[in-house]
């Protein structure tokens with residue numbers, strides 16, 4: 001519960017209707033899409049303008065109240081769980097698209113804007129904003145920027161971080177910062193824009209953003225390649241990259257994933273196949289047709305047993321739409337689905353698929369795999385039941401080993417979902433002691449009272465697991481067994 | 488904890504299906520489909536939020552207080568969240584279980600209680616009383632009393648929304664389907680089942696493609712009896728033999744949605760028996776709201792101790808079809824009146840508002856549209872947000888007037904944008920709501936709302952001509 005003086009102050013900023021601390025509101029902002037995490041805030045507030053955000057943060061700063069910024073609450077890293085209580089700042093009222101500048105090819109908007117709505121508005125003007133997280137029907141642009149969201153088009157077009165040109169943000173003392181602008185080049189000092197992208201609400205509340213747009217490709221075509229062998233599908237991905245072709249989308253789904261997705265979407269996916277690749281290319285018609293021909297050859301040479309070429313763009317769009325439902329559809333199988341997004345250099349994707357299989361067997365957990373194979377970003381998803389602590393423990397062990405393997409291959413613990421609470425214990429595995437130290441000193445300098453999304457990003461580092469049997473498979477010579485504590 | 492809250496919490500723990508609660512993985516994909524979330528932007532007013540609230544009560548994180556109850560009441564029960572959910576969470580069952588627990592534990596406020604009791608127990612289950620209301624309405628309309636009431640300002644004594652609703656009421660004769668059919672002199676015969684109940688049997692026009700039991704509905708058969716007549720005319724023309732079991736009763740949907748499950752089951756049992764005896768291939772529904780519950784009789788009756796009944800319920804549910812499915816997928820194609828007209832300016836501009844339960848529960852959305860768009864004299868203009876509830880939702884427009892009217896007014900803005908002259912719907916509740924919407928938006932002189940069956944009956948050739 002917030003003290004009544006503080007309540008009064010907050011209500012003065014936004015009006016009584018937009019501050020809530022009744023039990024119903026507290027419960028409904030106590031979770032996001034991350035399984036197993038829930039914690040109650042002390043209040044929820046819905047600002048309408050940057051000024052209001054600034055006023056709110058000033059109050060929280062003065063009274064040392066944790067501030068948890070929230071978009072749509074669709075993240076998978078526990079990023080909006082109010083671990084230490086505090087005030088949830090919901091950004092969805094700040095959802096105005098301020099400008100699409102077709103001379104400079106930029107768009108400027110308030111960060112509570114819904115990603116799908118933004119896509120539609122941009123595409124109406126003949127322009128294109130590529131980052132398309134599977135959750136785009138619900139998530140916000142602010143959430144995408146704060147977590148560096150990726151999507152189905154990462155291989156060719158990169159992710160959110162490659163598009164943000166400028167930001168307006170409210171810092172932990174309530175001051176308002178503006179970075180970058182409608183500029184393709186900007187070398188003025190530290191790149192504060194990049195620092196804030198991916199900061200997950202731990203440094204500032206992002207209130208406005210300017211992003212880069214590109215011309216909309218005039219032609220697109222999709223195909224589906226069907227495999228009766230998981231590894232052949234994964235090998236295809238590496239072969240495609242080796243041929244220097246960059247399809248805009250190159251998605252992988254294994255059999256259990258295919259089956260549940262078909263159950264939901266009913267578009268005639270090959271449910272008897274062991275794996276499937278959904279491939280899409282865009283650009284001008286001739287180039288696309290040429291690439292598609294070559295892609296067909298590579299798929300067949302790598303062991304595809306069947307190819308289905310979409311007859312219309314709508315048919316292709318349906319496959320991609322269905323693929324977006326994969327994670328949620330998987331929860332038809334078991335009550336709890338825990339997904340991670342360990343990422344490896346794209347040439348290693350086939351090895352990684354095999355490793356995931358091995359690890360699943362080792363810990364006796366069911367892991368389904370799908371994901372943005374083209375950019376090395378797999379989504380191994382454990383099918384489990386939150387009510388069975390013993391099984392959950394095995395799942396955790398399996399994921400720890402998956403992270404370990406990914407890092408050993410030169411990969412990372414998260415490709416696009418962010419660190420939040422869930423991956424905080426592994427962050428040091430990836431960035432090392434010096435990396436943690438630098439990140440901490442940045443955090444301490446900007447947010448000395450630790451009010452911005454406390455409990456995220458930094459945590460006690462998990463002890464690394466000892467294993468011998470897979471060093472060969474991942475081409476590592478030494479096995480690490482060091483216990484690293486956060487400084 | 489307050490003792491009523493505690494009792495409710497206990498009964499929610501017992502009634503709510505925990506598997507369904509945990510199946511929700513909180514992805515939020517359902518939110519953009521939910522009318523109350525679209526209007527409020529509040530997590531608690533979304534399907535994900537409501538499920539989280541239910542789970543919080545079951546987990547003991549929260550007590551089911553007033554705000555919990557009103558959040559559950561605010562849900563339209565439109566079930567748009569179900570087809571949107573990749574995890575296949577059966578939200579409809581969860582909200583039904585919640586409402587049943589609330590209905591059992593805590594009394595509603597006086598006015599709501601009176602409305603609920605009068606209609607749910609006193610009227611809908613009793614065909615004679617409904618007819619009586621029909622006759623009274625008819626008298627009220629014909630005698631000039633209606634005019635008097637409207638002109639004298641007597642209606643002003645009622646709350647605004649009731650006044651407007653009153654203006655939207657159709658003309659009612661008090662005769663139901665059977666009376667109108669026989670008075671019109673159309674062909675039929677009477678049969679008796681083995682147990683002695685009566686059936687009205689209407690032969691197919693030409694070769695018979697199937698035998699269809701007609702579910703006439705309770706409100707439908709009083710307020711919209713001519714629509715029932717048109718439904719039968721269309722089905723007969725498409726080659727179906729139509730059977731109307733006399734023993735059939737109200738489907739029980741309003742009871743089930745209000746949490747009165749005992750009543751709903753009793754009514755279901757009577758219908759399952761009546762149509763079982765009639766020996767039909769299909770059961771035709773022309774009201775999405777009724778059809779959806781009929782289609783879920785299997786779920787409603789799955790725990791019945793009498794296994795024969797639960798099995799019969801499965802068969803019954805399987806046979807239920809919306810008339811648009813029967814006409815489009817199973818019957819002989821109907822012949823348009825304006826066969827040569829071509830899609831010129833003379834074509835009538837029509838828009839279609841989905842009935843939520845037809846779309847989200849029976850999962851029928853293409854057939855009504857195709858039946859209309861394949862007519863040369865019709866230009867179908869897709870309504871933006873056609874899949875979003877109009878705010879009618881059973882008795883929702885009487886109990887949650889504010890949300891209901893907000894939804895309706897937004898709906899009418901979209902209707903105006905289509906430029907359509909006719910709004911076609913597939914459910915009596917939606918039809919009334921659309922008529923009310925037309926009044927509210929002041930469009931009486933340009934736009935009308937009609938049921939799909941009435942619309943089609945004017946557009947295709949039918950042997951039985953009404954004069």
Ligand SMILES: Cc1cc2nc3c(=O)[nH]c(=O)nc-3n(C[C@H](O)[C@H](O)[C@H](O)COP(=O)(O)OP(=O)(O)OC[C@H]3O[C@@H](n4cnc5c(N)ncnc54)[C@H](O)[C@@H]3O)c2cc1C
Pocket residue numbers: 032033068069070071072073074075076078079080091111112132133134135138139140141142143144145146147148149150151152200201202204205206207324327328416417420453513514515
């Ligand atoms: C089914 C499903 C599929 C998904 N698919 C993908 C995918 O393909 N690619 C992908 O990258 N992600 C995916 N996600 C994860 C998630 O949707 C993204 O991380 C998304 O960017 C979160 O946006 P949001 O608006 O929901 O943010 P939230 O979940 O509300 O917040 C996310 C984080 O950002 C912070 N934050 C939010 N808004 C602001 C702001 N204005 N200023 C500062 N900090 C802020 C929060 O504090 C939190 O730490 C998926 C999630 C689901 C459930």
Ligand code: SF4
Pocket residue numbers: 328510511512513514515516517518534535538568571572573574575576
């Ligand atoms: S779409 Fe289904 S699983 Fe996702 S939040 Fe809604 S009900 Fe839950």
Ligand code: SF4
Pocket residue numbers: 520521522523524533534537561562563564565566567568569578
């Ligand atoms: S039934 Fe309708 S109003 Fe209720 S939660 Fe689902 S979509 Fe929302």
